[in-house]
Amino acid sequence: MSDYQLMKGNYALAEAAIRANCEGYFAYPITPQSEVGEYMSIHMRKKGRVFLQAESEVAAINMLYGAAGAGFKVMTSSSSPGISLMTEGISYIAGAELPCVIVNVNRGGPGLGTIQPSQGDYFQATKGGGHGDYRLIVLAPSSVQEIADLTYLAFDLAWKYRNPSMILMDGALGQMMEKVKFNPYTEPERDISWATRGKTPDRDTNFITSLWIKPEEMEQVNLRLQAKYREIEENEVRYDAYNIEDAELILVAYGLSARIATKSMQLLRKKGYKVGLIKPITLWPYPYKILSELASNDRVKGFFVTELNSGQMVEDVKLGVNGKKEVGFYGRMGGMIYSPEEIVENILPFCEKIGIKGD
C-alpha cells in the first residue's frame, strides 16, 4: 500500500494534530473548518484524549488556556469571526507564554462575511488581533501535504518557544482533497516544570498569569517577550523560492494564492518574462531578508504581490523592499478567487511600467 492517501485539508490537519500527540482539543463549530472538530470528536476520545465542544469560541480559547497552563499539548480551530472572539484569550495566552496551536481557516469578511476562501485575516494573525505587544508564530500552508507537515511544526515551535502558534489557511485549502503522506512524528522533549499540575513540597507554587501590576515588572516581562520574538525571527523564518536565479520580477504570494501565482509565473515565463516567486511559509516571522536581498539585486526590477484581500501582506513586502524597487499588487476579496490568467493580465501593465519585457 502506498504511504499516500487522498484527504481533505481539514481532515489532514486533524489527523496530523493527533499524530503530533495533541492531548486536548477544544473548539466551537464554524464553516469552513467544522470537519476538524468532527474528525477530532471521532478519534480523540477513542485514544483516551480530550475532545470538548465548547459553548463559544470565547470559552474554547479559555479552555485551551487552562489546559495549556496545566502543561498539555492542545489545539483549537476556528474561522474568522470565531478567531475574532478568541483574540482576548490569545492575548492572555501569549502574555502568559503558553504553548498551543490555533487554527484559522479563513473566510471572507468583515463581519459574518462569506464562507468562501479569503486571506482577509492576515493583519489580524500577523499584527496582533488581540491587545498588547505580542506575536503569534503564523504558518501558512498551501497544499494538503503542507497542512500536515506544518501542523507538526506548529506544535513543535509552540513548545520550543512557549508561544501560541497559528496555522493560517483559507476555506479552499480546508475543503480540497489532495494526496498526503503523514511523516513519522518525533516527540521533542517537553519541559513542564512551569505548569500547574499541583504544588509538590520541593517547589513553590506555580502560577500562570499575564498580570504584572508594577510597571517595572510588566516592562521586564515585555522585554523578555520581545527578546524571545527576536530569537524566533532569527531562527524560524521559512519560505520557498522558485525561479529567482534569473528573475527580473518577483511574485510574492502565500497559501492558496501562492498556488495560483505559481501557475501565473509559468504562463509569464512562456511569454518570455523572467518571473520568480517567493512563497512565505512563516507569515510571522516574515521573510524580509530574502526580499531585501532581492530588492538590492540590480537584475530585479520589481515585486508583485497577489493576495485574496485588499492588500495586507503587500505592506510587509514593502517593508522588505524598503523603497528600493516598485511593488505592485492585485487582490480580490469576499471569497472571490482570481485565475492565473487574471493575475497575468494585471501583471503585464506593471511589467511595462517597470520596463520588463517578454519575447
Next chain:
Amino acid sequence: MGINVSTENMEKVFERTEGLKKVKTHYCPGCGHGVVHRLTMETVMELGIQDKTIGIAPVGCSVFAYYYMNVDMQQAAHGRACAVATGIKRMLPNHYVFTYQGDGDLAAIGTAETIHACSRGENITIIFINNAIYGMTGGQMAPTTIEGQKTSTSPEGRDYSMDGMPINMSEIVALLPGTVYVERLAVNNPGRVRKTKKAIMKAFKAQELKKGTSFIEVVSNCNTNWKMTPVEANKWIDDVLLKQYPLGVFKDETGIK
C-alpha cells in the same frame, strides 16, 4: 499588676494555615475575601490535597489570589474562570479544581461560561463571592446590586425599571441538572463563617464523587465601596442584602453528611 500567663499547658485552637502564604494581603480591612481565602485553603490542607489542587483566580479584587493561596493557580481573563477550570479539569480529571470569582466576573461578563460549566456538570468547585458591587474598579453597579443600592454608576440608587433586576445565581444554577451541590452562605458573623467552611469542605469532597458541579455562593461585604464601616456593612448584609439573597441549600445530591 503583672499577670503571668504560661502557654505551656494551653491547647492551640487557632493558627496560620499552611494553605496560605506568609504574605500581607492587599484586601481592605473588613473585606470578606480574606476570610473565604482562608476557609478555602484550610479545606485544601485538611483534605491533604495541596499537591492535587489547582485554583483559578478571576479578574476583580481577588485577581491576586495566587499570591496568597499556597497551591498552583491560573489567573483567568474576566469572566472566563469556569472555562479555564474546564480545560484543566478535563486534562487532569483526578485533580481538584476550583474557581474563585466575584459577582461581576461570574454573573455579568462570565454568565455564559458559568452556566455552561454547570450545565455540563464539570466536576469543579465554584466559589462565588457576591458582594453586590464591582469592588476592584471602584464600586460600580453589579448584576447583583439590589434595588436602591447606591454605586458609582447608580448614584441615585439602582432603579430596576432602568437598570434591570438582580440575578440570583444560586437559584439559577440549582435548576441545572449538572450541579450536584448549591448553597448560599455568608461570612458576616462567626457562626456563618463556620457554616461556610463546612460547605466549602463538602464542595471539595464532592469532586471525589465526580457527580457534577458544586457551587458555593458567599454573600460578602465591600465596606469600602458600600461606604460603610465593616461593622455597618456586616449589619447591612443581615438587614437588607439577605432579603434578596436568602441563605440556604438549594440543592444537595452529594449524599455527604
